[in-house]
Amino acid sequence: MNRTLVATAVAAAGTLLALQTSVPAQASSSSSFTPTSNPVLFVHGYTGDGNNWNTMAGRFQNDGWPSSHLDQWTYDWHQSNATTAQQLSAEVDRLLSATGATKVDIVSHSMGGLSSRYFLKNLGGGDKVDAWVSLGGPNHGTDSANSCFDTSCTEMRIGSSFLASLNSGDETPGAPRYATWWSPCDTVINPDSSVALSGAANTKTACLSHTGLLSDATVYAQVRDMINS
Structure with a gap:
């Protein structure tokens, strides 16, 4: 009988200790989301979808962003990027209306x-976007696009008429804050220098794969701090 009581007491003490150690960890976490933080619209790349952002969106949510302010948008990646930009414009308006915000932050990957740059430059997006982020973007083309033939992919080829028009004049027009992240180990974007834009804050990452840019904790923290500044 005494042994049973002792065992029960030990188990109860262990449970209480677990509860006590878990509470401070939750209580000590601070939210990065503030009343001035914008909703985030994620734009995936070629062959992707909104689920590509699950890790990053989850981190934003852990840092205080409500799910209503995290839009993991999915679109038809086969079509021209100009067509996608028109649909993106409508999605931005929908997100602004749903959240009551005046501007959004756009975080994009690859294509x-x-x-999203087309939207900013040609469709009045500069008035609706505070910060724009490119993770491994083929902003000046990539030789990887030579082996695929969807309209969107041919637009990513080095020297394409789409990129020539997009990059003509000011590469970072209007009021939005622009930032890019590129990896020296990204084998999809060739050359590496394709990512950086004149007028943007261009950051070299650690040795990450093209998709690794989406899940790296350091890249996330840098992106979060940039759009939330």
Whole structure:
């Protein structure tokens, strides 16, 4: 009988200790989201979808962003980036209306940087976007696009008429804050220098794969701090 009581007491003490150690960890976490933080619209790349952002969006949510302010948008990646930009414009309006915000932040991966830049440059997006981020974007083309033939992919080829028009004049027009991240180990974007834009804050990452840019904790923290500044 005494042994049973002792065992029960030990188990109860262990449970209490677990509860006590977990509470401070939750209580000590601070939210990065503030009343001035914008909703984030994620734009995936070629062959992707909104689920590509699950890790990053989850980190934003852990840092205080409500799910209503995290839009993991999916579009038809086969179509022209100009067509996607028009649909993106409508999605931005929907997100602004749903959240009551006046501006959004756009975080793009790979080809998603092209349609979102087109939106900013040609469709009045500069008035609706505070910060724009490109992770591994083929902003000046990539030789990887030589082996695929969807309209969107041919637009990513080095020297394409789409990129020539997009990059003509000011590469970072209007009021939005622009930032890019590129990896020296990204074998999809060739050359590496394709990512950087004149007028943007261009950051070299650690040795990450093209998709690794989406899940790296350091890249996330840098992106979060940039759009939230």
